[in-house]
Amino acid sequence: MEIRGASAIVTGGASGIGAATARRLAKRGAKVVVADLNADAGQQLAQEIDGVFVPVDVTDTAQIEAAVNAAIELAPLKALVNSAGIGSAQRTIGRDGEFASAHNIDVYKKVIAINLIGTFDAVRLAATAMSRNDPGEDKDRGAIVNLASVAAFDGQIGQAAYSSSKGGVVGMTLPVARDLSAAGIRLNTIAPGLIDTPIYGSGPESDAFKAKLGESVLFPKRLGVPDELASMVEELLTNSYMNAEVVRVDGGIRMP
Ligand code: NAD
Numbered sequence: 001m002e003i004r005g006a007s008a009i010v011t012g013g014a015s016g017i018g019a020a021t022a023r024r025l026a027k028r029g030a031k032v033v034v035a036d037l038n039a040d041a042g043q044q045l046a047q048e049i050d051g052v053f054v055p056v057d058v059t060d061t062a063q064i065e066a067a068v069n070a071a072i073e074l075a076p077l078k079a080l081v082n083s084a085g086i087g088s089a090q091r092t093i094g095r096d097g098e099f100a101s102a103h104n105i106d107v108y109k110k111v112i113a114i115n116l117i118g119t120f121d122a123v124r125l126a127a128t129a130m131s132r133n134d135p136g137e138d139k140d141r142g143a144i145v146n147l148a149s150v151a152a153f154d155g156q157i158g159q160a161a162y163s164s165s166k167g168g169v170v171g172m173t174l175p176v177a178r179d180l181s182a183a184g185i186r187l188n189t190i191a192p193g194l195i196d197t198p199i200y201g202s203g204p205e206s207d208a209f210k211a212k213l214g215e216s217v218l219f220p221k222r223l224g225v226p227d228e229l230a231s232m233v234e235e236l237l238t239n240s241y242m243n244a245e246v247v248r249v250d251g252g253i254r255m256p
Pocket residue numbers: 011012013014015016017018035036037038056057058059082083084085086087114118147148149150191192193194195196197198199200
């Protein structure tokens with residue numbers, strides 16, 4: 001699928017995997033809408049890539065609509081990348097047996113609202129706009145990539161909210177791809193392993209956590225870098241024969 005001259009929305013585009021993706025899509029000739037909560041970083045990136053920043057909280061349907069409208073104003077919307085996301089809470093909760101209090105229900109609902117429902121809502125609204133596109137020579141009206149996680153298949157202590165949300169993103173892949181195929185829109189999901197981004201926070205504790213997890217990568221024994229994910233996003237968007245797939249990009253990690 002050709003994205004040169006089309007518009008593309010990247011939710012969570014101000015940081016990490018989303019920012020690397022926004023840079024790649026811009027380099028490939030798309031007009032990129034960076035849709036993120038973080039206005040400072042989002043605006044800076046939009047300026048760098050000659051794109052547009054739209055302040056978006058993905059839990060707010062009207063704000064997603066604003067991003068879709070901004071994209072359509074630039075050019076036909078042909079790509080959506082859902083990279084907005086947050087982690088769970090502490091990584092040690094649950095060890096003391098206080099499961100209910102450790103898994104605060106408000107935190108659980110928040111993670112589901114952003115990572116799962118926000119992703120679905122953006123798919124819903126962007127796909128509606130894409131379905132109005134003229135099909136190109138390859139018959140693609142548009143393509144969507146959602147960011148899940150290997151946590152969808154794994155079960156680390158304290159990660160119930162995150163794993164549930166990412167399991168939902170994996171779970172929607174086939175049924176939504178089936179729904180959208182009728183309109184000539186493809187949807188694929190990436191399940192990243194451990195990618196070195198601000199999602200892990202900063203400081204000695206997070207450095208130690210990342211170093212330990214790097215050891216569980218089969219090869220290479222390191223965290224991934226955002227562009228290693230962005231290149232897969234680009235492939236899934238532009239390869240017209242990729243549909244309804246969940247692709248792990250994780251160095252063969254097996255979580256401890
Ligand atoms: P990141 O923290 O670097 O970037 C996430 C971006 O999402 C930030 O810019 C943040 O402002 C934005 N965001 C958060 N909540 C939002 C909301 N409600 N509305 C709009 N924007 C919001 O994280 P990342 O590591 O680049 O993660 C990108 C995606 O990949 C996430 O969905 C994450 O769960 C997933 N993922 C990351 C890793 C990893 O190891 N980094 C692993 C597996 C999956």
